[in-house]
Amino acid sequence: MKKLLLLALILSSALLTAQKITGLVTEGLTNPLGIDTPQPHFSWKLESDKRNVMQSAYEIKVTTDEAGLKSKVLWTSGKVTSDQSLYVPYGGSALASGQRYYWQVRVWDNKGKASGWSTPAYWQMGLLKEADWKAQWISPGYEEDPLRACPLMRKEFSIGKKVKSATAYITAHGLYEAQINGKKIGDAYLTPGWTSYSKRLQYQVYDVTGMFKQGSNAIGVTLGNGWYRGLFSLGIRKDIYGSDISLLMQVNVEYTDGTTETLVSDNSWKSSTGSILSSEIYGGETIDARKEKTGWALPGYNTAGWVGVKTQSFPKNTLIATYNEPITKHETFTPVKILTTPKGEQVIDFGQNLVGWVVVKVNGKAGDTFSISHSEVLDKEGNFYTESLRGAKAQDTYILKGGATETFEPHFTWHGFRYIKIEGYPGTLKPENFTAVVLYSDMEMTGSFTSSNELINQLQHNIEWGLRGNFLDVPTDCPQRDERLGWTGDAQVFFRTASFLRGVNNFFTKWMKDVQADQYPDGAVPYVVPNTLMDWDKGSAGWGDVATIIPWDMYVAYGDKRILENQYGSMKAWVGFIQSQSTNDLWNKGNHFGDWLFYSVNDDRDGSSAITNKYFITQCFYAHSVQLLINAAQVLGKTDDVATYTTLLGRVKNAFLKEYITPNGSTVSDTQTSYVLALQFDMLPENLRAQAAERLVANIRRYNNHLTTGFLGTPYLCHVLSRFGHANVAYDLLLQKTYPSWLYPVTKGATTIWERWDGIKTDGTFQTPDMNSYNHYAYGAIGDWMYRVMVGIDVEGDGVGYKKIQIKPLPGGDFTHASADYETPYGKVASGWKIEGNTLTLTAVVPANTTAVVCVPAAAINGITEGGKAISTSKDVEVLGVENKYVKVKVGSGSYVFTAPYQK
Structure with a gap:
C-alpha cells in the first residue's frame, strides 16, 4: 500500500511539473533596473515537451523581498482564468522610486494541471519624480x-x-x-x-x-x-x-x-x-598615454x-529611464591576413565588414606614435580605400608612454571597417596584437535561417551583419562615413526582417518615442530621428510613413497593444500632414526621395524605364498609412476614426486610379516599383490586379530576370510576385547572380548588405564615393520574404505576437531544403522543408500556449503523413481542407513531421 501511495505521489509530482515556466521579463527586459512605467507589464513562456499544451489560468505574486515570495506578498493577481502570458499589468499599490521588486508566476494548463512556481525574477523602479x-x-x-x-x-x-x-x-x-x-x-x-x-x-x-x-x-x-x-x-x-x-x-x-x-x-x-586628447564619432580618437593619470x-x-x-x-x-538594451561588446575577430598593398601600405584584413573598434597591444618607447585608419574595401588595385568615408577621418592615433606592453582601445567613437591601415607602428605587425571588437545594442538573437544554397546562406549572413553594424542604439543608415543617422525610410523597410533576427521590441519602442518627440507640429516626420537636420528636411513619402508602418508591424510581431496606444497620436498626425499636402485627395506636393537608389538605366528598353513617378509613390503610401491608421483604430476601439478614415481611404484610392492608371490598366510609370506598390497596397480593383501582376512579370523578363527597384519597391517585390502566383519569378530574382540583384554583391565578396546594387561595379571600380556604403541594411529587407514566405513562418489571422501561427512554406528555385526558427514571445517556432526525389518533408515546431495552421504543399490529402501515419488518423492534427495547392491542417503546440508527394 505504501509503495502504491509513493508511486502515486511521484506520478502526481511529475504531472504537476510537466510544464516549465521560463523567459520571465518585465517591460520586455530581463531583470531590468530603472523602470519608470507606473504599472509594469509581465510576460513569460510556457515550455512543455507534450503536444497541444495551452495555458488556462495564471497566478502572479509580487513582493519587495525575494524571501517574501513565500510569505509576505505585496500583490497577487490571484488565480486568473486566461491564456494570456504576455503583457499582464501589475495591479497592486503604487510602486516606489528606486525600490526593487520580485515576482514569480505559475500557470494551469488546458487539462487543469498546475505548474510549479517559476524561478523568481525582479525589476527595480527608476527615479519616478x-x-x-x-x-x-x-x-x-x-x-x-x-x-x-x-x-x-x-x-x-x-x-x-x-x-x-x-x-x-x-x-x-x-x-x-x-x-x-x-x-x-x-x-x-x-x-x-x-x-x-x-x-x-x-x-x-x-x-x-x-x-x-x-x-x-x-x-x-x-x-x-x-x-x-x-x-x-x-x-x-x-x-x-x-x-x-x-x-x-x-x-x-x-x-x-x-x-x-x-x-x-x-x-x-x-x-x-x-590621456584622451580628442574623441569624435567621425574623426576617431587620439590617446597620449604619457598624459595618463x-x-x-x-x-x-x-x-x-x-x-x-x-x-x-x-x-x-x-x-x-532607459527603455532599450545598451550597446555592449560582442564578437571579436583576429586578422585573417596581414598584407602590404601595391602602394606599400601596411593593411590588416579581419575578413568581415564589422562595426566597433580595434584593441592594440604594442611595445615601444615614449613618444612613439602610430595611427589606425579604417576602411570597408580595398580598391581595384588592392590599395586602401577611404574616399567613400567622405568627411569622416575614422582614424585612431596612439602615443606611447614607453616601457612595458601597452594596450590601446577607443572609448567614445566607433568605426565601420573590414580593413585597417597601420602607420608608424613600432615593430612588426603580428596577428596576436590586433583584435577587432564588435559593438551593437545587446538585443537577443531570435531567428536563424539556412538553405541548400550557399550563396543565399551568405546573403542571410550579410543581412544579419547589416543589422549588427547599424543597430547601435538607433537604427542608422550606415556606420562608417560622416552620416550614421537614424534615417526613417531605411528603418521602416527593414523592420520586419529585423524583428525576425533580433528582439528589437525595446529598441524600436525607444526609437519610436523619439520619432514622436521630433515630429513637427504640423505632423511632418523628419528624414532622420533623432533629428539633426534642417527644418525643411521632413515629410517624404516612405520615410515619414515610419510613423504608421513600424507601430503596426510591431503590434503584429510582438502583440503589445501599447505601441499603438502610445503612437496613435503620432500616426494620426502624420496622416493629417499628408492631408494638408493633398489637393482633391492627391498627395502631389513636397520633396520626396521616391524609390531611392533604384536601378538606373541609360537606355529605354522597349519603352520602359526604371524611374517611377514620385507622386505615384506618395499616393500609394498615403493609402497605406491611412489603412494602417484604420487598423490601429479598430484595435483601439476608436469607431469614429475607423469610419472617418475608411471614407478617406476610398477617396484616396479613387483619386489614384483617375490620376495614375491608364484605361488599359497600365501604370503611368510602367515600372517594377509602380506595379509592386499598387499591388502591395491594394490600390487596384480586383479585376485589374492579375493583369498588373502580369505586367510586372513582363517588365522583369524584359530586364532578363533582374530587379530594377529601389528602397521602397524592393521590400515588397517578391511578396507581390508570390502573392499573385508568380513564385517562380520571385525565385528567379532571388537567385540572380548578375547585377542588379541580391546575390551580385555576394559574388563580389560582400559580407554585409550594400547601399547600392553596384557598390563595386562589374569592372572592379567603385560607384560614386559621395554615397556608396558597404554596410547599409535596406536591401536586406528581402529577408522578410525568405522567412515569412520561402520558409513560411508568419502570424495567422488576428493572432498577433504569434499567438496564432501560420506555417506555409513555398518551395521553389533549385533549393532542396530551407529551414528557419524564430523565438516568438511565446517560445520557439520552426519550419523546415526538404525535397528528396518526389517526396517533400516538412518539419514544424509550435510553442506551447499557441496554435498553428500548417499548410503542406500538396494537391490532395491522400498520401500525406504526420509522424509516419496518415494525417486523417492523427488525433493531434485537424484537417481543414485543400486550398491553392496546399493541404491546411490545424495543430497545437509540439513537434511535427509531415511528408507529402511533391512535384515541382
Whole structure:
C-alpha cells in the first residue's frame, strides 16, 4: 500500500511539473533596473515537451523581498482564468522610486494541471519624480582646449558601514564611462545612448553593491563629446544639442543597519583632463598615454593640479529611464591576413565588414606614435580605400608612454571597417596584437535561417551583419562615413526582417518615442530621428510613413497593444500632414526621395524605364498609412476614426486610379516599383490586379530576370510576385547572380548588405564615393520574404505576437531544403522543408500556449503523413481542407513531421 501511495505521489509530482515556466521579463527586459512605467507589464513562456499544451489560468505574486515570495506578498493577481502570458499589468499599490521588486508566476494548463512556481525574477523602479534627483549637473571647472580633451571627474568619500545595496543613476550631456575604485561600472558603451536630448534624455541604472568597500572609496567618470556636442550630422556640425559637457550621477546606498546615504555629483567634485586628447564619432580618437593619470579613479589619488567643477542648472524633467538594451561588446575577430598593398601600405584584413573598434597591444618607447585608419574595401588595385568615408577621418592615433606592453582601445567613437591601415607602428605587425571588437545594442538573437544554397546562406549572413553594424542604439543608415543617422525610410523597410533576427521590441519602442518627440507640429516626420537636420528636411513619402508602418508591424510581431496606444497620436498626425499636402485627395506636393537608389538605366528598353513617378509613390503610401491608421483604430476601439478614415481611404484610392492608371490598366510609370506598390497596397480593383501582376512579370523578363527597384519597391517585390502566383519569378530574382540583384554583391565578396546594387561595379571600380556604403541594411529587407514566405513562418489571422501561427512554406528555385526558427514571445517556432526525389518533408515546431495552421504543399490529402501515419488518423492534427495547392491542417503546440508527394 505504501509503495502504491509513493508511486502515486511521484506520478502526481511529475504531472504537476510537466510544464516549465521560463523567459520571465518585465517591460520586455530581463531583470531590468530603472523602470519608470507606473504599472509594469509581465510576460513569460510556457515550455512543455507534450503536444497541444495551452495555458488556462495564471497566478502572479509580487513582493519587495525575494524571501517574501513565500510569505509576505505585496500583490497577487490571484488565480486568473486566461491564456494570456504576455503583457499582464501589475495591479497592486503604487510602486516606489528606486525600490526593487520580485515576482514569480505559475500557470494551469488546458487539462487543469498546475505548474510549479517559476524561478523568481525582479525589476527595480527608476527615479519616478524630478525631486528624487538629489544630484546636481556638473561640468569641468577648467577652460577647455580647442580639441576638447575628454574630461575626467572624480569624487572620494568614506564608507564606515557594511553596504546592503547600492544603486547608481548616471547620465550625461555627451557620453560617459564611470568607475568605482578603478573598476568600470556596467558593461555598456556609448552611454547614455542617443535620443532627442532636448526632450528625452535617458539615464542608466546600475547595481554597484559589490563595488564598494569599507573605508575610502572613489568614483571616477570620463566624458566624451558624442552625439550631444561632437562634430556630427550632415555638414559635420558641432554643438547640435549644446556646447557643454556635463555629468549627472547619484548613488543611493543602503546599509545593513537600515540607514541610507546618497552620494551625488555636486560642487565638491574635482576635474581635469587625461590621456584622451580628442574623441569624435567621425574623426576617431587620439590617446597620449604619457598624459595618463594613473590611479585617478582610485582612493588616495593625489589631486594636485586638478580643479573644481561648475554646477549647472540644466533641467531634470526631461530625464527618462532607459527603455532599450545598451550597446555592449560582442564578437571579436583576429586578422585573417596581414598584407602590404601595391602602394606599400601596411593593411590588416579581419575578413568581415564589422562595426566597433580595434584593441592594440604594442611595445615601444615614449613618444612613439602610430595611427589606425579604417576602411570597408580595398580598391581595384588592392590599395586602401577611404574616399567613400567622405568627411569622416575614422582614424585612431596612439602615443606611447614607453616601457612595458601597452594596450590601446577607443572609448567614445566607433568605426565601420573590414580593413585597417597601420602607420608608424613600432615593430612588426603580428596577428596576436590586433583584435577587432564588435559593438551593437545587446538585443537577443531570435531567428536563424539556412538553405541548400550557399550563396543565399551568405546573403542571410550579410543581412544579419547589416543589422549588427547599424543597430547601435538607433537604427542608422550606415556606420562608417560622416552620416550614421537614424534615417526613417531605411528603418521602416527593414523592420520586419529585423524583428525576425533580433528582439528589437525595446529598441524600436525607444526609437519610436523619439520619432514622436521630433515630429513637427504640423505632423511632418523628419528624414532622420533623432533629428539633426534642417527644418525643411521632413515629410517624404516612405520615410515619414515610419510613423504608421513600424507601430503596426510591431503590434503584429510582438502583440503589445501599447505601441499603438502610445503612437496613435503620432500616426494620426502624420496622416493629417499628408492631408494638408493633398489637393482633391492627391498627395502631389513636397520633396520626396521616391524609390531611392533604384536601378538606373541609360537606355529605354522597349519603352520602359526604371524611374517611377514620385507622386505615384506618395499616393500609394498615403493609402497605406491611412489603412494602417484604420487598423490601429479598430484595435483601439476608436469607431469614429475607423469610419472617418475608411471614407478617406476610398477617396484616396479613387483619386489614384483617375490620376495614375491608364484605361488599359497600365501604370503611368510602367515600372517594377509602380506595379509592386499598387499591388502591395491594394490600390487596384480586383479585376485589374492579375493583369498588373502580369505586367510586372513582363517588365522583369524584359530586364532578363533582374530587379530594377529601389528602397521602397524592393521590400515588397517578391511578396507581390508570390502573392499573385508568380513564385517562380520571385525565385528567379532571388537567385540572380548578375547585377542588379541580391546575390551580385555576394559574388563580389560582400559580407554585409550594400547601399547600392553596384557598390563595386562589374569592372572592379567603385560607384560614386559621395554615397556608396558597404554596410547599409535596406536591401536586406528581402529577408522578410525568405522567412515569412520561402520558409513560411508568419502570424495567422488576428493572432498577433504569434499567438496564432501560420506555417506555409513555398518551395521553389533549385533549393532542396530551407529551414528557419524564430523565438516568438511565446517560445520557439520552426519550419523546415526538404525535397528528396518526389517526396517533400516538412518539419514544424509550435510553442506551447499557441496554435498553428500548417499548410503542406500538396494537391490532395491522400498520401500525406504526420509522424509516419496518415494525417486523417492523427488525433493531434485537424484537417481543414485543400486550398491553392496546399493541404491546411490545424495543430497545437509540439513537434511535427509531415511528408507529402511533391512535384515541382
